Amino acid sequence: MADLYAWLISFFLIIGLLVLVTFQLMCLADLEFDYINPYDSSYRINKVILPEFITQGVLCLFYLVTGHWVMALFCIPHLYFNIRLYRRRQHLVDVTEIFNLLSWEKKYRLVKLFYLVFILFLSIFWMIYTSLEDHDG
Structure with missing residues (x-):
């Protein structure tokens, strides 16, 4: 029964990550269609990047602590990439470069979104x- 609770907690953490990444994609789409200015878009995206990184780290650590090694192995590359971005100070969106990097930022977040959906399906399967x-035992 404890394992089921662990999967439920990881499910909600993944849903939180999906919400944060979708919010960032919506801000980029609003910027692309000129519904929002670059300053507001950068501020909104930068405000949720650190919580996203922390949630991803907590999820990976949670999988390690609960002994779900396969899921932890799926999460470690993304966590490593986030740590690398943070250490190089490339994790925040620059207001002056946001239009030049808009296509790359959207693709990067779409890859993250598909990755998180894959992790969500694995989590649901294991749950x-x-x-x-x-129930059988």
């Missing part, structure tokens, strides 16, 4: 598998 296993 269902665990609940059926608990």
Whole structure:
């Protein structure tokens, strides 16, 4: 039963990550269609980047602590990439370069979104598998 609760917690963490990445994509789309100025868009995106990185780190650490090694292995490359961006100080969106990097920023966040959806499906699969296993045993 504890394993099922672990999968539920990871499910909600992944949903939180999906919300943060989708919010960033919406801000970039608003900027592309000229609904918002670059200063507001950069401010809104930069405000949620650090919580996204922290949530990703907590999720990876949570998988390691609970013994879900395969899921932790899926999360470690993304965590490493986030840490590398943070250490190089490339994690924030620059107001002056946002239009030049708009296409790359959108692609980067779309890849993150698809990656998180993949992780979400794996988490749902393992949650269902665990609940059926608990029910049978």
